[in-house]
Amino acid sequence: MSHQSPIIGTSPIRKEGRAKVLGEAQYIDDLSLPGMWFGATVRSAVARGTIRSITFGEEINWDAYCIVRPADIPGENTIVHLTKDHPCLADGMVNHPEEPILLIAHPDKIALLAALKAVHIEYDELPGVFTIEESEAAVENNDAARIIWPGSDAGGTANCFRQYLMYSGTAEETEDGIAAAFEAADFIIEGEYATGAQEQLYIENNGVIAECFRDATGNIESVCVRGSMQCPYYLVHALTLVFNLPEEKCRVIQTETGGAFGGKEDFPSVIGSHAALLAMKCGHPVKITYDRAEDMAATTKRHPSRTRHRTAVSKDGKLLAGTIDFAIDGGAYATLSPVVLSRGTIHAPGPYKWPFIRVRGKAMATNLPPHGAFRGFGAPQSIFGIERHMDKIAKTIGLTPEELRRRNFLTTGDTTATGQLLSDPVDMQHMLTRALNEAGYHEKLARFAESNKGSAIKRGVGFAAFMHGAGFTGSGEARLNSVVYLDALPDGRAQILVSSTEFGQGTQTILCQVGAQALGIAYEDVIFHQPDTKFVPNSGPTVASRTAMIVGKLIERAGKKMLETLRAAGLSEHHSSDEFKACVKSYLAEHGTLRSSVRYEPPTKIFWDDQLYRGDAYPGYAWAVYVAEVAVDLNTYMATVTRFDALQEVGKVIHPVLAKGQIEGGVAQGIGYAIYEKCMWKDGRMMNNQMTNYIMPTSADLPPIHIHFEEVPCIHGPEGAKGIGELPMDGPAPAILNAIENATGIAFNTIPVLPEDIFERLTSLGHPHGGSEDFNLTVDRDTRVEEVTA
Amino acid sequence: MRSDVSQFDLTAPETLDAVLTQLAAEPGKHTPIAGGTELMVALGIGRLAQRSLISIQHLAELRFIRVEGDAIHIGAGTTFTDIRRSVDIARDLPLLIQSASWTGSVANQNRGTLGGNICNASPAADTPPALLAYGATITLVSTTGRRTLPYADFHLGYKRTALRPDELVHTITLPRTFADYRHYIRKVGTRNAQAISKVALAAVAKMDGDIITDIRLGAASLADRPTRCTAAEVVLISQPINEDTIRAARAALASEAKPIDDIRSTAKYRAAVAENLLEEFLRSLL
């Protein structure tokens, strides 16, 4: 132990905060390399078809440009994720609007505009499928023309990237139990719930700069890509295939990253490979940055989903058995859909005890740009389903939403739907009591019931209870096999080397806090190495709420290991920061270096069966109850969230200010997901790819957000911390829709709910009219949309 | 940036006269640019057809708020921020302050002008409903002189105005005769800030007991241009406010509203909400 007072649980200034506040932080578009060119992407104008011809307009002097075609790719024409179905450049066939076909580079960025317009592509269009239902129908009807994805050797079948079947016990036992329960149940309640796509809308668009190096004989020796991203080693992996180079010849450097939310998990593999190909061909460094319209139209979004519940319930409100069918729209290529589907499937049963449950999950192919990672990664979708469904069950059987949940919550010692034993203390009863008290829920229920009478403003309260697993699913962490380094520097400070990235959420700060606490030195004496794969080991991707818990734990272990070494070299038990530095210096004088390298080992045994989809789904869960208060104005049919309370049990709060920021931001994103943000698709193309018509809520639309924490330490995280990054995305949508139902008596089961949808339901003439599905996406009365010739 | 700025010309003559002379010399060739908060958006997305821009942003001659007798004169170059800061406008024309306050963001309000807002002529623009309700007049200038017309006659169709290519909007004039009127304005946008109106209604009414003795209604996004809702006004004038009147007013408004479905909302929603806003206003008069 040291003299240092604990740093975990305090809120030191952010490591990268100063540079950001002073405007000194260099984002990719601030950076330039000598001789750098600029790249742009020629994209598909149609959703699906074969490319008949590509012609280059004669008005352009093409000699001044570099053009990359699929044939230029030295390795495989693929952006590798779980399978290789996703081409780096479309070769002969396009499967979604905005699909990259050619790449162009020029020393002058402006010169790209005219060139892009001068590439003329003719297509023989093929029919596309644009929704889960259309994709399913093609399979059911054996409609070969609409089988848009053939299947794969990685578990995919026609139009379906992946299916999962998850049982609460053995298949046979569970099926029998379900059949018996549905036979005997007092109530059988069915419901269908759907969620829309959502744009991550990070402030900084996707962007990279790539270089390609050749040896004396002109052969490609290595590539280097720097840019805005979450997962440098994912891009390394993609580059190894595109360039047919070994890992160590594909260097990736994360630069300052202005937000990501999952949108820079898999996509940098695309733009990074593109820039590197242009750099290879033109012999110059090449920068590609997307503008907002391109970024929104062409890059990944949250998967749309549909969840179908069928539940057997006794009249005293016990869940007897259930079946859940969860489907997501993966877009045109598999990308990360199987993993998103997996998390969604596992979270679908919610924090409840199910004697018998079967969850089926499937990810369908459509001719939309591939959907990808976005905070929550499938869980917000299926949690929306279960938490709306619980309110429906409560209403049907005549219990309060609170009482129904109380009778079914998982508790310490129970097993989850995947058969995971909850050995850490779990107290959802207390969580619910506290959250409802903090929000003044009962008082408001009574008060609003009165004040709503005769008022054009209908107020309501609603809540959602949920859990979110931190870290990779099942055996994922073991497979990742993450490594971290902790170096002692010549000046006596310590340096963290990981591939975990900072993109606004606080990675650098919290990992340095963990390092400082483990080493017993000052926070200022721990620094963070830029994620550059030439130097940092692979500590895994910065996703899945795994950084604080999994990587934090590794840093903690690395710190303890380094201390052991230094203790052996004479560092006293109760060392000061100065004594630490002195000891490091003398150690280095003798040994040259001091690096503590630690590899992932589960602190307890984790069992997971990938075939049966059973076992310990996640190392740890954060638990939460979110309460929303809404006002629905019957003059404008607008729903507004007027107060929000978010209570979560997160193990240990490492940095209270950052933790609060994570929750606040997640709740804001969740509010957008629920009642503002609608991706409007026409034949697979996003029509509202501008911030003026993609309606993300502003600060003027957000309520006071009250954040409350509980701490029950978990053995898997440093000082007991669990992940919180994705958690706050799960609860708001169902809580808000439950509140809207409380306010208006109307059950909305599809998000987003726009004012037009409330209007349609409140004034329903028995047929749909005037809802947001009736928007005319080709007309914008405010802003002229016709093209001009430039 | 999806435009090549080197393909555009920008001049900034020193005086209003010089601008007008240039406009008159080659009518239609040049486009005035004030705050640029419309034109620069079009430039950014590569959709600005006009190649030659004449800046009028710096012209002090167009940037004023003057109280003269029974009228307030506002120069076309007056920014939303200027309007929000004017005690005279706040006192006499509160609806205009309101509409300026929810136009875009503070940054927009610092640059965007009243003249730009009405010349851009979006049916969804924020200040026109207030100008229509207040019965504004508009003064246009050119090298051949000035002409003044009722603002209600300025908008001729979808993004078409009475402005000739050699003209500029000089002044918007509003009467200061609403001291004993009741004022109402409500914007129903896509969100609470940085929002384009789905529908908006501005209204002033004079009451004698429960009888409406005068009423003017201006609306956004109810037609292809900002509109004064005269049919509804006609059925309301000289009427007491009761359920029958409200019903008749709603029906009249429905008869004259010609909203459309577009990417922001639906015709049915806009029409229904406009009626609701009118009813909300009428009930507030009781």
Ligand SMILES: Cc1cc2nc3c(=O)[nH]c(=O)nc-3n(C[C@H](O)[C@H](O)[C@H](O)COP(=O)(O)OP(=O)(O)OC[C@H]3O[C@@H](n4cnc5c(N)ncnc54)[C@H](O)[C@@H]3O)c2cc1C
């Ligand atoms: C982010 C953003 C948010 C916005 N939000 C809103 C909003 O909420 N509500 C709203 O109504 N608008 C909004 N706008 C649009 C815009 O800000 C306003 O319409 C503003 O009033 C335009 O004024 P300007 O001076 O910037 O116009 P400019 O772009 O300079 O010009 C617009 C048009 O008017 C013409 N013009 C300008 N002045 C004159 C003159 N004196 N005589 C003749 N022609 C003239 C120009 O030639 C051009 O055709 C928004 C714009 C942006 C970029």
